[in-house]
Amino acid sequence: MNQVDEKIFSFVLDHYRPGTFDTQAAWEKLSGRRRGRSLRPLWALPVAAALVLGLFLSWRNRWTEYRSYDAVQAFVLADGTRATLNPGSVLRYQPHKAPRQVSMRGKVLYEVVHDPAHPFTVSAPSATVTVLGTVFQVEADDNGTRVDVSEGRVRFSGTAGESLILTAGQGASLREGVPVREKSVFRFDATPLEEVLKELSVYYGVSLSSDAREKRLTGTFSTGSLDEILYLIQSALDVEIEKR
């Protein structure tokens, strides 16, 4: 028994996907390609086939990019997963080739369609989050990556390879490439109320509004109960917040 064995075991299981690295299928693909080329008299056939294949591959490999500029925007991905982008966020993925692998920057709330056979993966500049089916939010920029889970379970791995399993109500962020548990919180620093409400609306899936949009809020709130947070904000800023 040694450590390398264990590493080999986890490496294989972490990446295993049924039907991949299939030597027979791959060989047929390679040798078929070769045979196509040697058919001189029918040269047009392989050329046409290559064109069709090329078109197919460029379609299959096509990237789709979603951006939200100054408003919160929701998009439904190819597998039915809903991604809600906070202002200034970007999400990219290949809908045909890898519908459950997205890369992102900014702050995005995911409501992932359940499919245990195909984990949903979010890659951020410095971390990766893998899920089965759940609702969670990823915030990723040059300063780091933070994950908050509201339903289900995700695996959060840093560039150093260490990973954490997070369940509902838990959050974590990266410290020097290593994911560290944190209490799930909202942090506001002289943030206009309008933005605060936008962020809470996205996270809790409700619509919040107030007339006093220019008032600014500073403070840290745990992600537990929305009503409690609203109560605190209303009494701190002396405003009315309407929830729909």
Place this chain on the structure above:
Amino acid sequence: MRQAKEIEELFRMYYRPLCLYALHYLGEVDAAEDAVQESFTALWQQETAVKSVKAWLYAAVRNRCIDTLRRSGRTEPLPSDSDGPISDDEAAERSALEARLWTAVDALPEMRRRCLLMAKRDGLSYKEIADELGLSEHTVRNHISRALESLREGSPQILSFIFLFF
């Protein structure tokens, strides 16, 4: 130009190990397969003799992986495993064992494999797997221990520790 027969033999011997090797660099199954396919195509077109075909193939795959990583903006294209970066030699050395284990996992009956992956890869408890798949906890436990048993038979060098692990 090489003979198809010769290429086929090499392909059958090295395809999976090379895929696992590429996976250490790229971390993505489809990209790894592409890198290996391209390397074999290049080998096929290779006119001059090479001293060690195996070493040539590993180098070809490595160069393709590094190119791919550089193109996607990675400055230090290093291979890694589930715990972090490893050396290139380490990745090459492990790839053969990993290929055997991959084959053994592939050969598992569907349910056993799903239970095993949910337990080890996704970190779910027996109870959670049982709920998810509509099985009893006892059945899940059984599937996993049978799966580990077959894996041990399929690649005896690696699996001694797994029994302690679970």
